[in-house]
Amino acid sequence: MTSRPRLLLTGRPPDDVHATLERTFRTVDLQDDAALQREAAQIEAVAVFAKRPVDEALMARLPQLRIIANFGVGYDVVDAHAAAKRGVVVTNTPNVLDDEVADTAVGLLIATVREFGAAERHLRAGRWASEGPFRLTSSLRGRTIGLVGMGRIGQAIARRLEGFALPVVYHSRRPNPAVAYPHHRDLTAMAAEVDTLIVIVPGGAATRNLVDAGVLAALGRDGVVINMARGTVIDEEALVAALRDGVIRAAGLDVYAHEPQVPAELIALENAVLLPHVGSASVATRRAMADLVVANLEAYAAGEPPLSPVEETPFRGWPAG
Ligand code: 8YV
Secondary structure (H helix, E strand, O other): OOOOOEEEEEOOOOHHHHHHHHHHOEEEEOOOHHHHHHHHHHEEEEEEOOOOOEOHHHHHOOOOOOEEEEOOOOOOOEOHHHHHHOOOEEEOOOOOOHHHHHHHHHHHHHHHHOOHHHHHHHHHOOHHHHHOOOOOOOOOOOOOEEEEOOOHHHHHHHHHHHHOOOOEEEEOOOOOOOOOOOEEOOHHHHHHHOOEEEEOOOOOHHHOOOEOHHHHHHHOOOOEEEEOOOHHHEOHHHHHHHHHOOOOOEEEEOOOOEOOEOOHHHHOOOOEEEOOOOOOOOHHHHHHHHHHHHHHHHHHHOOOOOOOEOOOOOOOOOOOO
């Protein structure tokens, strides 16, 4: 009987997912130094369930590595270029979370513009009865939305916003031929033309601090920024200053530069609506994401093509073991 291939786990998958993986693989916990030391030479697969980087240094310890399966569509914790150089396939979880994240984005947009969090706090504190109605708020009506990124989730957000009768334009490095929305090559110029930004680009070095003090200033005093992407895409210090000084009106954030740490300055701001990275976090969607991670790993174990390789590591066949 051939032994099960070794699978390194970064982070802890749900118990049932772990049990499913154990049927095909022998799992090794990245936290267990002794086990990693012992098994490194035989590890063929990595499942990424944590923010901890899967970098060149880790890959260099795993000579038999063939596949890295990331739980999440964003795979900025994995050095996909280093994987490509080693002939390692990286997979992520596209499509299955697009609608959930787009729903969350629109919910966060409305909550931010209409100040639902503060309105609820007003009620719960008994201030409606004692002081009167909550203050009048800004409105979604009349806004123009600038999407930063027009990938699958960006398109799902844009489709929803059409239902809200809101004009949509977008910024990305290249125009997306799949959509007819006006494209802006220059983010600052787009920010000057709109009053609302929704950030939905991949994280990583290419987008670090893409939304900086200049972009926020261009957005202007009525500006609203929603971030559903990665905290690193916005210069967090510049955002805090812009919210504090009234350079923009408000921000709705689901992601932060150093999760789960959220700057105290941000928490103190009444004009920031803060969610703890819940974009995809429904039972059904997280289940679908976990199923796709398992399906990619099981495809590897069966010698079949992976279901969702990322663009940096197109599948060219599994090397002979
Ligand atoms: C995370 C996400 O993966 O898919 C993504 O890129 O940001 C989320 O769905 C989630 O944080 C899993 O831990």
